[in-house]
Amino acid sequence: MIEARQLTKRYGDKTAVDGVDFTVRPGAVTGFLGPNGAGKSTTMRMIIGLDAPTAGSVTVSGRRYAQHSAPLQEVGALLEARSIHPGRSAFDHLMALAYTHGISRGRVDEVIELTGLQSVARKRAGAFSLGMGQRLGIAAALLGDPQTVMLDEPVNGLDPEGVLWIRQLLTDLAAAGRTVFVSSHLMSEMALVADHLIIVGRGRVLADTTVQELVRSAGGDTVVVASADPAELRRALAVRASRSPAGPDPSS
């Protein structure tokens, strides 16, 4: 459960996040949708305390992230920017994070297997492809077996296989009762994975709704057709309708 209350972040006279209110609930995938520069990454950085809010607050399970005694058990985050030392192997990177919480080596092996990194775990992370780097970031996010999984643009730069893998991962995590918060600038991607949507633009929340509701309110179940020859279009539709056993859909 993530709760943002009047969350604001200003850099000089530029306002990146402007009095944002939202709640991300467990058991569902919540999409965080908006164009580049809408304030999605800044909001996520404030959730895990990397950036301090200029005003307002954001809590995880009722407390500020830094106040938890085992923060990696609360939120596992994959940020958009790489957060890995390229000279360290995937295994050493995960072990270094695991030590801070007393997480066992067995759990490190578990997330390596879960993310399919077994064959490259001992290689330097600097040599990883974009997709492998994302997988390592996700392995780190899952390391503490967190209640909330937060991923910033996880499908960026992934091949189709990787995209499918991430979609399945998000769905499974939500089905297991976790809070899943995932950002994207692609509506098509969000429509496929998210149950709930928080749409932001220029640092403000534009909509906080479910995917079905958004599609309905946007008139997504009707089609407008324009033609240079309306008479011919009408005739073609009539022919088509007479052939179709179901008859013409009145709304199309």
Added chain:
Amino acid sequence: MSTATESRPTPAAPARPADPARRVTGRRVLRSEWAKLWSLRSTWITLALGLLFLLAFGTIAALRYKSMSASGQQMDPDFADATAYTLALFGVPFALIALGVLGVLTTSGEYSTGMIRSTLAAVPRRLPVLWSKAAVYGVIAFLVGAVGAVGVFLISSGVLSGTAKAMSISDDEVVRGLLGAGLYLGLVGVIGVALGALLRSTAGGISALVGAFLLVPGLMSLLPRSWRTDITPYLPSNAGESIFALQPPTGALSAGAGLLVLLGWTVLALGGAGYRLKRSDA
């Protein structure tokens, strides 16, 4: 990537209750920083270089002295008032650069690579990371410095045995001085850690370190003489050299006072680093 579709993610044990044994403690952060340091190749290379500089330059200085005194030629002034002890520690300023640079890298490297985001996500209280890095690296730099200093003294006193400058490790104050050299290098390492965290830049951190220890002392000659004699002994490099000098030059601090002054500089740098780490966005 080809293994991806087969390994369908199945998050183990749905919403398993939080494991109370898993929490961040000071010891665990220390353990993590220890693991981070040794899992990078640059650590091994730079520590080896630091040790090599200490051993090689001191040995070369001793050999050079021996060949000059054997041939009976006119001594360079630098060599004329040298002792076996100062000849042995000829490499200290070079080791200082290697060990100080590695100190800078332990913190600035986290910022240049983005690793700092992972680090602070795991330890969001932040300050334990800085204290742990300083402690872990300070101890390692001290050990490398002390081992190198004792090692090179043994080598060069072997080289110089039988000459007018012969000294033994059992002579008065020698062991204290050699450990002092290690202490100096350890504190330089900690100052490097602090400068890297304060400036968040490798180039900036190294420049500040080199400036403070090598360039500022040279600038002192621009000051009026009375100011110079008042200020110079308190510079980090001069205070540090007092820690391990066996016969402090006139006007220099005593070993104890030098250590206190250098500790003061270290605390100042760490304080600045801690303030920036805690107060500004990562």
